[in-house]
Amino acid sequence: xxxxxxxxxxxxxxxxxxxxxxxxxxxxxxxxxxxxxxxxxxxxxxxxxxxxxxxxxxxxxxxxxxxxxxxxxxxxxxxxxxxxxxxxxxxxxxxxxxxxxxxxxxxxxxxxxxxxxxxxxxxxxxxxxxxxxxxxxxxxxxxxxxxxxxxxxxxxxxxxxxxxxxxxxxxxxxxxxxxxxxxxxxxxxxxxxxxxxxxxxxxxxxxxxxxxxxxxxxxxxxxxxxxxxxxxxxxxxxxxxxxxxxxxxxxxxxxxxxxxxxxxxxxxxxxxxxxxxxxxxxxxxxxxxxxxxxxxxxxxxxxxxxxxxxxxxx
Amino acid sequence: xxxxxxxxxxxxxxxxxxxxxxxxxxxxxxxxxxxxxxxxxxxxxxxxxxxxxxxxxxxxxxxxxxxxxxxxxxxxxxxxxxxxxxxxxxxxxxxxxxxxxxxxxxxxxxxxxxxxxxxxxxxxxxxxxxxxxxxxxxxxxxxxxxxxxxxxxxxxxxxxxxxxxxxxxxxxxxxxxxxxxxxxxxxxxxxxxxxxxxxxxxxxxxxxxxxxxxxxxxxxxxxxxxxxxxxxxxxxxxxxxxxxxxxxxxxxxxxx
Numbered sequence: 001x002x003x004x005x006x007x008x009x010x011x012x013x014x015x016x017x018x019x020x021x022x023x024x025x026x027x028x029x030x031x032x033x034x035x036x037x038x039x040x041x042x043x044x045x046x047x048x049x050x051x052x053x054x055x056x057x058x059x060x061x062x063x064x065x066x067x068x069x070x071x072x073x074x075x076x077x078x079x080x081x082x083x084x085x086x087x088x089x090x091x092x093x094x095x096x097x098x099x100x101x102x103x104x105x106x107x108x109x110x111x112x113x114x115x116x117x118x119x120x121x122x123x124x125x126x127x128x129x130x131x132x133x134x135x136x137x138x139x140x141x142x143x144x145x146x147x148x149x150x151x152x153x154x155x156x157x158x159x160x161x162x163x164x165x166x167x168x169x170x171x172x173x174x175x176x177x178x179x180x181x182x183x184x185x186x187x188x189x190x191x192x193x194x195x196x197x198x199x200x201x202x203x204x205x206x207x208x209x210x211x212x213x214x215x216x217x218x219x220x221x222x223x224x225x226x227x228x229x230x231x232x233x234x235x236x237x238x239x240x241x242x243x244x245x246x247x248x249x250x251x252x253x254x255x256x257x258x259x260x261x262x263x264x265x266x267x268x269x270x271x272x273x274x275x276x277x278x279x280x281x282x283x284x285x286x287x288x289x290x291x292x293x294x295x296x297x298x299x300x301x302x303x304x305x306x307x308x309x310x311x312x313x314x
Numbered sequence: 315x316x317x318x319x320x321x322x323x324x325x326x327x328x329x330x331x332x333x334x335x336x337x338x339x340x341x342x343x344x345x346x347x348x349x350x351x352x353x354x355x356x357x358x359x360x361x362x363x364x365x366x367x368x369x370x371x372x373x374x375x376x377x378x379x380x381x382x383x384x385x386x387x388x389x390x391x392x393x394x395x396x397x398x399x400x401x402x403x404x405x406x407x408x409x410x411x412x413x414x415x416x417x418x419x420x421x422x423x424x425x426x427x428x429x430x431x432x433x434x435x436x437x438x439x440x441x442x443x444x445x446x447x448x449x450x451x452x453x454x455x456x457x458x459x460x461x462x463x464x465x466x467x468x469x470x471x472x473x474x475x476x477x478x479x480x481x482x483x484x485x486x487x488x489x490x491x492x493x494x495x496x497x498x499x500x501x502x503x504x505x506x507x508x509x510x511x512x513x514x515x516x517x518x519x520x521x522x523x524x525x526x527x528x529x530x531x532x533x534x535x536x537x538x539x540x541x542x543x544x545x546x547x548x549x550x551x552x553x554x555x556x557x558x559x560x561x562x563x564x565x566x567x568x569x570x
Contacts, residue, residue: 025539033332045541053551060532060542062376062401069534074541074551215377245377268535268542269377272333 002285003292004278006040008237008259009159009184011122013040013095015278016293020241020262021046021099021125028088035275040260041095046127048101049111051077055132056207061196066215067265068194070132070206078114090120101127103135105151112152126152129165129190131212140168142177153182163187166242171225172232185237188225192218214265219243223256230257230298247280257298331537334416335359339409346469349407353392355417361387363424364450365528365560369536372415375402381533383446395445421536421555425450425504428560430524433502434459438493438515440507441465446528447506448476459501464489490514516569525563529554
């Protein structure tokens, strides 16, 4: 059996499949039927200081090759999260990534302090790129990324991941700012700002006009961002997210350089996807005589995969 | 910090709730922008209670599945009433018999779990919102005081032979107006249909006990995780996919 484990930052992930922040809720909603043995880590919904009720309906639109969501960071706030939800997150049979967002660096530092002495939080994701709320895409400039990630990191032991947009600013410059400020890794990319207009009325469907596009339509964008980030930062942990709905897209994301691969819309459409992806990935590796998924990660930067007896190609 | 003991993870979210089952389009009758459609599932699906829904998708359709409340599921066949609008539903009305689809579910709270069972209800439906009310009438005959099921275009009558219909194009009367006329003191009311219709029902029946509305909000995951279908209530946001789709009128003051 090919080895699907990924070891990074002193943590071993059972598989490279990560549930991206949002569609999987806080994990417990998915129950025991999910196939947790196939999940390398769960990322929680983004938690903010105060509770947020999110955007009004509609919150979900069809789009060619995917969907546009405008959930609007609905979450119970840090107090209720700590009191009522965190215990269930920590009990999940997988690695736990807590996603946080704040509108100021000071607010973020205060928020993250609340998790300081909690055992069992493996990673903290700082969401700098939500397109569904006013001012949500904080990480447009390297300076802003530096200030927020710097405030989040401090002397903290829990590794910090910076979640960045795929459609705002120079990706390499933003990643560099995050890593220089102390981030241990990068989550690339968030949903892409998008909209649709109701042809019957001539006005946008969504209250804020914009939402975030996810699904296969954004896979090529996400691949390019992950590829350029991996080329610039060979040693950074990269969680590649955006348009992963099947084995082909997962493989491309790994080949572009993602250590771990986040699924968002994919889990919303098909809760059986993690189990299927892990099984198909193992079969794919074995069919090519590969012992470990690590042989695939970043191979696009090394001239391709080495298939025994054949020319290397991706 | 100390965190409280974890609650036991729900074991009920399993089987058909988590995996898609293949299905074939086996029968269809269309009229006036609506269609009555039957799908035969490859493996047994737990029978949905009235008000519950299934998610359906097609490899030829959009990425997102759609929620449908079946009229019934009998002998492995799902009986649906759909409005022919949107890519998947247009496909269901057009694709050849034998076309392949996928189904998962059922999801949502049965209507009978959300209502008082000590009175009879006037069922008020509009468009494909009629479907769960037909399911309710089949399953809970003793709880039904009457049914006002409305469509705008004529011709739909042959798709829904179960009840006399209120056809606006023929009578000039809407289901809402007819419901206003026939509702009697002491009856409850269950409504399902477009939001404009539900708003009119909410205005007409505000303050009355046991008035319930079933929302057709777009559903994402179906299992209560993604919050795509979240709506505000005085007790905080509720998920249509899991806490609903049926809500007491007083839970949705924004309808008025």
